[in-house]
Amino acid sequence: MIIRKYLFSFFYRATRFLARIITSLYQFIFNKKQDLESIVDFGDRNLVKIDKLFGGIAYQFLIPDNLEVELFDLKFKSPIIASSFKSDKNLIGIWLKLGLGGAILKTIMKDERKGNSKPRLQQVRLERQACLVNALGLPGEGVEKFSKAIIDNPLWNHKKPIGLSIGGENLDDYIKTFNVLDTMSNKLKSSKYFFELNISCPNTDTGSTIGENIDELETLINHIRAKNDSVVSVKISPDWNNDHLKKIGEVIKSKEKMIINAGNTQFKTIEYLGFKNGSLPRGGGGLSGVAIFPRTLELVNLFNDMNLKIMATGGISTIHHLNAVKDAGASLYGLATALIMDPYCIPKINYALSRVK
Numbered sequence: 001m002i003i004r005k006y007l008f009s010f011f012y013r014a015t016r017f018l019a020r021i022i023t024s025l026y027q028f029i030f031n032k033k034q035d036l037e038s039i040v041d042f043g044d045r046n047l048v049k050i051d052k053l054f055g056g057i058a059y060q061f062l063i064p065d066n067l068e069v070e071l072f073d074l075k076f077k078s079p080i081i082a083s084s085f086k087s088d089k090n091l092i093g094i095w096l097k098l099g100l101g102g103a104i105l106k107t108i109m110k111d112e113r114k115g116n117s118k119p120r121l122q123q124v125r126l127e128r129q130a131c132l133v134n135a136l137g138l139p140g141e142g143v144e145k146f147s148k149a150i151i152d153n154p155l156w157n158h159k160k161p162i163g164l165s166i167g168g169e170n171l172d173d174y175i176k177t178f179n180v181l182d183t184m185s186n187k188l189k190s191s192k193y194f195f196e197l198n199i200s201c202p203n204t205d206t207g208s209t210i211g212e213n214i215d216e217l218e219t220l221i222n223h224i225r226a227k228n229d230s231v232v233s234v235k236i237s238p239d240w241n242n243d244h245l246k247k248i249g250e251v252i253k254s255k256e257k258m259i260i261n262a263g264n265t266q267f268k269t270i271e272y273l274g275f276k277n278g279s280l281p282r283g284g285g286g287l288s289g290v291a292i293f294p295r296t297l298e299l300v301n302l303f304n305d306m307n308l309k310i311m312a313t314g315g316i317s318t319i320h321h322l323n324a325v326k327d328a329g330a331s332l333y334g335l336a337t338a339l340i341m342d343p344y345c346i347p348k349i350n351y352a353l354s355r356v357k
């Protein structure tokens with residue numbers, strides 16, 4: 001039934017809007033700091049509860065047959081995938097049922113981290129669209145705990161490629177985290193996984209990232225290639241200048257089975273965003289959503305000129321965005337903000353995509 005996705009999309013957006021208004025009012029009246037994270041967490045918990053009760057009708061959508069994309073030895077039934085930003089496997093499972101071709105799990109760090117203090121996620125209206133700004137600071141359970149939990153996770157039952165995103169404060173962190181994941185990967189029943197190097201990890205304690213040091217990046221990729229022949233995606237920052245990005249592109253081009261993920265959030269200060277002091281830690285955060293799309297398109301053009309395999313991430317939420325980056329040379333499309341705003345964009349985009357193919 002074609003109309004089902006539009007109906008559920010309407011209910012989802014209306015409920016999200018109301019929840020946001022009520023929570024914002026509560027935070028205002030009781031003089032609490034405005035914070036979107038509690039609303040998102042509340043919504044996520046309810047989506048998972050709904051899955052247990054009515055998952056079949058609310059979330060089960062077929063992917064049209066003609067959307068498959070093959071990248072090296074990975075097959076994506078749909079080219080839209082979840083970008084790395086959520087660690088909740090139940091929620092990611094829901095998005096896969098809604099029709100994603102794959103998903104990248106939230107960046108895994110060597111040790112457990114609480115992340116920055118709250119508030120660290122805000123909504124902002126730019127380009128007449130709701131966008132997000134986050135300064136979560138990569139909270140997570142750490143690679144050892146993650147590895148034990150992921151081996152038998154039902155996520156693999158979807159038989160879709162799952163990306164393991166690696167972050168770190170320095171080269172040594174990346175190598176140690178990769179080594180643990182590499183050992184774990186031998187126990188996986190599925191070969192449908194790939195690695196992503198989040199080399200643009202913002203919000204780290206040092207403030208610098210491995211992507212700024214081309215030699216270290218190459219050392220890391222060589223280390224991975226010597227041990228594991230799975231696809232590796234490298235996720236860059238749209239904040240870097242094009243000359244630097246071309247150098248990264250050259251390194252990636254010289255290695256086997258590599259994808260470039262063009263882009264990530266764009267760092268913006270609270271002054272730029274018009275937020276009050278204390279709205280975000282570290283004086284600002286990573287902007288995501290429609291407002292960053294023009295730079296994503298620019299990056300796809302840049303890397304397409306270098307003949308790289310490209311995943312486009314940043315500001316994609318409709319078939320129009322997708323067609324633009326597809327025409328510019330991207331093969332996969334990563335979504336984050338759009339999944340928070342309305343996960344029913346997944347069946348909507350798949351449907352629209354099947355009609356233009």
Ligand SMILES: Cc1cc2nc3c(=O)[nH]c(=O)nc-3n(C[C@H](O)[C@H](O)[C@H](O)COP(=O)(O)O)c2cc1C
Nearest residue numbers: 083084085107134198264288289314315335336337
């Ligand atoms: C709340 C939140 C958390 C994120 N966490 C990560 C992360 O752990 N690792 C990562 O590579 N990118 C992370 N991102 C960036 C997204 O994966 C994506 O690259 C960015 O949001 C741009 O895409 P979008 O405009 O579709 O949101 C995060 C984004 C958001 C909004």
